[in-house]
Amino acid sequence: MKTAVIALGTALALAALAACGSSGSGSTSASTLVVGEFNPFTGHDAAFGPEMVGGCIPAVRLINADKGVLGHQLSCVQEDTRGDPADAVPAAQKMMATETSLIGVLGPSSDEALATVPLLNTGHVPMFVDTGQAAFDHSSYGYFWRITPADDVKGYAMALWAHKAGYTRAAAVFGNDAGAQSDVPTLVSAFTRLGGTIVYNKPFALDQSSYRTEIEAILAAHPQVIFTEIDPQTAATFLSELQQLHGLVPVIGTEVTLQAPWLKAVTSAIGAGALAKYLQGMQPYAPPSGPAWQAFNSSLLASGSQVPKPGQWSTDPYSMTYYDAVNVMALAMLAAKSTDPKVFNADIEKVTEPGPGKTVVTTFAAGKTALDAGKQIQYVGAGGPIVFNHWHNSTFAFEVAKYLNGKTVLVGSVSAAQIAAISR
Amino acid sequence: VTASALLAAVGFGIVTASILAVAGVGFTLQFGVTNILNLAYGDIMTASAFVAYLVTSAGLSVWLALVAGAAFGSAFSVLLNRGLYTPFVRHGTRLFGMIIVTIAVSLILQNGLLAIFGANFFSLRMGRPTTVHIAGMVFTTVQLAIIGIAVAAMVLIHLLLRYTKLGKAMRATATDPELARNCGIATDRVIDITWALSGALCGLAGVILVMNVTAFTASTGAEFLIPIVAVAVLGGIGQPYGAMLGALVIGVASEVAATVFSPEYKDVVAFAILVIVLLARPQGILSEIATRKEVAA
Numbered sequence: 001m002k003t004a005v006i007a008l009g010t011a012l013a014l015a016a017l018a019a020c021g022s023s024g025s026g027s028t029s030a031s032t033l034v035v036g037e038f039n040p041f042t043g044h045d046a047a048f049g050p051e052m053v054g055g056c057i058p059a060v061r062l063i064n065a066d067k068g069v070l071g072h073q074l075s076c077v078q079e080d081t082r083g084d085p086a087d088a089v090p091a092a093q094k095m096m097a098t099e100t101s102l103i104g105v106l107g108p109s110s111d112e113a114l115a116t117v118p119l120l121n122t123g124h125v126p127m128f129v130d131t132g133q134a135a136f137d138h139s140s141y142g143y144f145w146r147i148t149p150a151d152d153v154k155g156y157a158m159a160l161w162a163h164k165a166g167y168t169r170a171a172a173v174f175g176n177d178a179g180a181q182s183d184v185p186t187l188v189s190a191f192t193r194l195g196g197t198i199v200y201n202k203p204f205a206l207d208q209s210s211y212r213t214e215i216e217a218i219l220a221a222h223p224q225v226i227f228t229e230i231d232p233q234t235a236a237t238f239l240s241e242l243q244q245l246h247g248l249v250p251v252i253g254t255e256v257t258l259q260a261p262w263l264k265a266v267t268s269a270i271g272a273g274a275l276a277k278y279l280q281g282m283q284p285y286a287p288p289s290g291p292a293w294q295a296f297n298s299s300l301l302a303s304g305s306q307v308p309k310p311g312q313w314s315t316d317p318y319s320m321t322y323y324d325a326v327n328v329m330a331l332a333m334l335a336a337k338s339t340d341p342k343v344f345n346a347d348i349e350k351v352t353e354p355g356p357g358k359t360v361v362t363t364f365a366a367g368k369t370a371l372d373a374g375k376q377i378q379y380v381g382a383g384g385p386i387v388f389n390h391w392h393n394s395t396f397a398f399e400v401a402k403y404l405n406g407k408t409v410l411v412g413s414v415s416a417a418q419i420a421a422i423s424r
Numbered sequence: 425v426t427a428s429a430l431l432a433a434v435g436f437g438i439v440t441a442s443i444l445a446v447a448g449v450g451f452t453l454q455f456g457v458t459n460i461l462n463l464a465y466g467d468i469m470t471a472s473a474f475v476a477y478l479v480t481s482a483g484l485s486v487w488l489a490l491v492a493g494a495a496f497g498s499a500f501s502v503l504l505n506r507g508l509y510t511p512f513v514r515h516g517t518r519l520f521g522m523i524i525v526t527i528a529v530s531l532i533l534q535n536g537l538l539a540i541f542g543a544n545f546f547s548l549r550m551g552r553p554t555t556v557h558i559a560g561m562v563f564t565t566v567q568l569a570i571i572g573i574a575v576a577a578m579v580l581i582h583l584l585l586r587y588t589k590l591g592k593a594m595r596a597t598a599t600d601p602e603l604a605r606n607c608g609i610a611t612d613r614v615i616d617i618t619w620a621l622s623g624a625l626c627g628l629a630g631v632i633l634v635m636n637v638t639a640f641t642a643s644t645g646a647e648f649l650i651p652i653v654a655v656a657v658l659g660g661i662g663q664p665y666g667a668m669l670g671a672l673v674i675g676v677a678s679e680v681a682a683t684v685f686s687p688e689y690k691d692v693v694a695f696a697i698l699v700i701v702l703l704a705r706p707q708g709i710l711s712e713i714a715t716r717k718e719v720a721a
Contacts, residue, residue, distance in 0.1 A: 176688050202686040207647050212436035213682040233544050236639030244564045265545035265639035
């Protein structure tokens with residue numbers, strides 16, 4: 001009797017464990033291939049995750065509508081890293097252990113990339129990262145793919161734009177945080193190579209009550225333009241004091257200076273008119289036009305409740321490249337005739353790189369048709385052409401925008417080719 | 425580095441020192457009399473700044489916002505002490521336990537402000553300042569107003585402590601509360617008034633801080649707490665005159681460091697001075713009280 005009770009208890013416990021193992025939002029049926037959205041959905045960078053959803057869902061919708069990949073439907077599954085390596089590492093381990101049909105991930109972001117890229121690579125998980133860290137400029141990780149620009153590429157873009165505007169003397173006002181400082185070496189080297197001089201370059205301690213002393217030193221060097229990436233509060237204090245004490249000078253900022261919190265803080269500090277007159281910000285440029293973008297945008301806007309307020313991602317370059325990443329993985333699986341990442345990972349480059357005789361496709365459906373017809377393809381996505389270098393980094397264009405009447409307005413652009421030329 | 429650049433740095437340091445002095449004197453005065461290291465001080469500054477923000481958003485003058493911020497800081501501090509800190513002290517919570525309580529209050533305040541106002545940047549609505557040249561230095565009218573407010577506050581504090589019965593009672597309570605009570609001083613009332621006074625300085629400091637930095641968030645005051653504590657410790661914790669001197673040293677040293685070395689070294693130099701001074705004088709520059717307090721022990 002006692003043995004029977006123990007056996008029954010053990011059976012119930014095992015049944016309960018099995019039930020626990022198969023529950024939860026992360027798991028999917030075996031026939032569904034999983035794309036992991038491996039990014040912060042909570043925490044200080046919680047805005048990253050929804051941006052990723054705005055790319056993954058539209059791609060998966062179109063792929064599934066076209067009968068999926070090799071008989072499998074695709075699904076986007078959120079894996080919250082909370083923007084913290086301490087949470088991201090167990091999240092990655094859990095994802096790899098429980099998602100048996102995982103074909104790849106979107107992410108990780110800069111918050112958790114250094115800790116999780118080696119793990120994902122060891123687990124043979126293709127990853128389309130959104131980290132901009134320069135540490136991955138020469139990455140040897142075979143499953144690492146980056147189709148958004150590295151942080152240090154911004155330096156090249158800013159230097160090129162300033163040179164085009166005729167500036168020859170510039171001050172570099174960047175925060176003393178690692179993210180901002182990663183822009184500086186390429187900025188200084190490119191601007192100098194283009195014939196310019198960086199007349200002031202000292203890292204700024206952030207969130208001080210005053211920057212008057214720094215302003216005196218900067219103005220003593222007579223810059224024609226200020227390059228910058230500093231946080232909103234620092235920027236508001238610095239620019240308002242500059243305006244009050246001596247008057248503003250033209251400012252070229254990174255994409256941080258085109259983000260809503262920065263614009264709100266600085267508009268309050270110096271006024272909308274001065275902001276429109278003196279500030280130009282640079283951000284990755286994916287023009288919202290062309291057949292690939294139209295397919296992306298139509299699917300995005302038709303995503304219904306799967307993507308809240310989908311219109312906000314229509315012109316978001318990151319959402320566009322996440323959309324492209326899912327398409328690239330799906331086409332690589334078709335090209336390799338396998339859903340095994342260890343097999344199709346090598347085909348990622350084959351379906352994106354240009355080449356003679358290749359058929360250029362801008363949607364998954366067109367790519368599938370071409371591959372079925374035995375053709376070689378080059379996928380050109382919503383974010384533009386994807387050309388990976390030896391380290392699986394792809395170059396990207398930058399747009400220059402200013403903030404006018406509550407909107408960012410395109411002023412000009414720096415092409416991927418220009419950046420590639422100066423970065424050699 | 426030119427002499428004029430150094431002179432300008434000293435001038436700019438005076439503005440920073442003015443904000444630090446108002447905040448530091450309030451902080452140290454309250455600690456000196458009550459023996460509670462109130463680490464929610466920076467958040468009360470922020471809350472007061474939000475009160476000022478609401479006042480200016482309603483179209484009222486920034487001067488009225490200063491008064492409203494100081495009044496809020498004062499009232500809130502008294503209520504905080506009466507409603508929360510005093511019961512803990514009566515239950516025998518000692519210094520370390522009280523520090524944890526004040527940290528809890530800090531987190532509640534900061535997250536409460538975040539929940540109410542959101543994770544945005546805010547600015548006081550006030551006219552665009554003009555610039556004034558004084559002795560080779562350039563100030564804005566806002567900065568001159570901040571210096572003026574700080575000087576006026578410091579003079580009033582000096583007069584209060586030195587020449588009034590209340591000031592003497594506060595100094596006596598700060599030096600030895602038991603002896604002061606035995607001498608007939610109503611120490612509970614003195615403590616209430618001290619919270620009110622230090623709270624008013626805290627509120628005032630919060631408003632002038634955000635007048636100076638232009639844009640602020642729910643965590644701006646908390647970010648300013650470390651220099652405030654440094655000013656108080658440098659001057660001798662519990663010693664208002666020491667805090668004034670500490671504010672001047674840290675304010676000017678950080679600006680001169682930015683001129684001579686690099687802006688990165690602002691905090692490095694300021695806090696290196698703090699450490700060196702404390703190695704030579706652990707009780708701070710001026711304090712006699714600090715030797716009696718647990719923090720200096």
